Amino acid sequence: MTNTTDIFATLASVVGYKLGDDVATDSFDMLPAMLGIQEGTKSIRPHLLTQSFRGEFQIRQGKWKYLDHRGSGGNNYNRAPLKRYALAETAPRAPGQLFDLEKDPAETTNLYFTEQAKRRELKKLLERLKSSGRSAPRNRIPIGIENIPRIKKQRK
Incomplete structure (x- = not known):
């Protein structure tokens, strides 16, 4: 799982620039995955935090997506251009939304009330990330172009 925010830390890693902990606080370095040198099967990005305009x-973690709000977060499906794309609300009294993207990639069934343990887990993670002001790890170590094996071989 990756996001456009990861471009910042990834490019910094390519050129060997060490990012401060107060810079690109939601950007993960995806270069190890791109080079095929990521250790183990653990994902570089354990979760994806997003914010609507x-x-x-x-927050997205594995097959789960939790939205700490009602609705799409931006689109107004009551207006004519989008009205035909509106989906029926499956949990209209829910203050948030929870989807199992593996079983329901179209996000048609809100599991907010039926998967309470997962909802609480993701809400707790979301609150922790919001209060910390970041989702990326601290003390990121860049790889640097001189340490990229494929490029190093081509330069000789």
Whole structure:
């Protein structure tokens, strides 16, 4: 799992620039995965935190997606151009949304009330990330172009 925010840390890693902990706080270095040198099967990005233009947060972890709000977070499906794309609300009283993207990639069934343990887990993670002001790890160590095996071989 990756996001456009990861471009910042990844490019910094390519050129060997060490990012401060107060810079690109949600950017993960994806260079190890791109080079095929990522150790083990553990994902570089354990979760994906996103924010709508209205300031509403969502978090994705594995097959789960939790939205800490109602609605899409930005689109107004009551207006004519989007009205035909509106989906029926499956949990209209829910203050948030939870989807199993493996079983429901179209996000048609809100599991907010039926998967309470997962909802609480993701909400707790979301709150922790929001209060910390970051989702990426601290003390990121760049790889540097001189340490990229494929490029190093071509330069000789």
